[in-house]
Amino acid sequence: MELKRPLPTPQTPEAKPYWDGLKEGKLMMPKCDDCGHVFFYPRIACPSCHSRNVGWTQASGKGKLFSFEIAHRSLNPAFKIEAPYILAMIELEEGPRLMSNLINIDPDPAVVKCDMPVEVVFEKQNDDVTIALFQPAS
Amino acid sequence: MKELSNSVCIVGVEESDEVGKLPGVSQLSLHLQACHNAVADAGLKMSEVDGIFTAGQHSPALLGEALGVNPRYVDGTSVGGCSFIIMVGHALLALHHGLCDVALISHGESGRSGTGVTRGRDTSLSGQFEMPYGFGGAPTYFGMITNRHMHEYGTTLEDWAKVAVSTRAWAGLNPKAMFRDPITVQDVLDSRPMFYPFNLLNICLVTDAGGAVVLTRADRAKDCAKKPVYVRGAGEGTDHVFVTEMEELPLSVATRNSGKKAFEMAGVSHGDFDHIMLYDAFSSGPPIMLESLGFCEPGEGCSFFDEGKSTPGGSLPINTNGGGLSYTHSGMYGIFPIIEAVRQQRGECGDRQVPGASLSLVNGMGGMLSAAGTIVLSNQK
């Protein structure tokens, strides 16, 4: 199967629980064991209270579309999803924001709106990599 | 820092021999041309340079070697395109303390042609968390900030387009600008869709160019070739690198902090400026910078770009060189707004000269409003 997306690389050791979780259909987020701050991307210390007691929590997969762009081209030859597609910044209900794509919706600014509710969709790329995409909440 | 206001001057500015599409000139040559031209503009000799400040692919050490200078002081601050604006403040401190006597801030980038360039940088974070979704390249990020601004404040595509139109009008008066033909709001809206909310004319050029700035202490500046331009204030800030981590998106904390420091040092407030240079990688950047700097309420920045305000002959000229949108944008654009502000303060700008310009603001971003530098320049103490 031809890959349509550049695979996440290099996967950093501190992000392993995130990638492992996706393979099991779970959206795992780093969570500070001291102050409770949920953040992204994975780091070995909390960016809020600077504690190094960082664990993981399973996010609900629900959130909102914080902002978006409708891409009419790709600037990366390794990204082969046909344009137009939606570049999405998701804000999870647990707080962190992450980049993704919004799928299963017409890529039209008349339809796609900031703050619309979204939910995670897991998309397997190969045996090692599953990624988190988002669609309008059901 | 207030006591250091006006203690150093910019005494030399110049671009590379040419700017634009230059496949026959290597990145290093662009850089060295700019350095030699700026030092000559100051009426100084290269052998007098003893402080080297540069960002990008050339380290200060490499630049010193290539120029044949053994600097007493180096600075390689690298926080994106505004690094050169931030370095004005760093040079001010180094000069004040006698760590160097002649500071050279410089840039050279074969951004369009890639001549004499090898690429390579750490992408471990974006490679994992952004690139699988099609991110990569500034337009895929800055549009996020722009679209959220539209959502929160009701800004329209027509509002952003005005920025491109005003900037192009200035480019028409700059013989070095790459695109000089006037455009309309409708032209911007009708240009090729790229990354909504950006069409092609909302996005900066990609060119090959160098630029450099020379500074020295005010007492010595009197002996240089051109009228000295005083650094009245300087400030810097950083906020985030990843747009997902931008604290007050769509406003920039880094920009606000850098401006506050620079204005306090200079003892000026928003209404004092008669000329403004803002880093315009995208049409939406300058209005968001004005809002973040406190020139107006959030959401009102585009009103500065109405005909008769930012435009030639207007009440508050902005981006008088034609900007990254129409004059030149090699990648790290931040050296060029400094050069233009100095030329305006010297009165060298010919058709595009702002009559009586006496106080210029230069504000630039690094990355996606991630870092910021602000300087206040004047031809008077």
Ligand SMILES: [Zn+2]
């Ligand atoms: Zn914490």
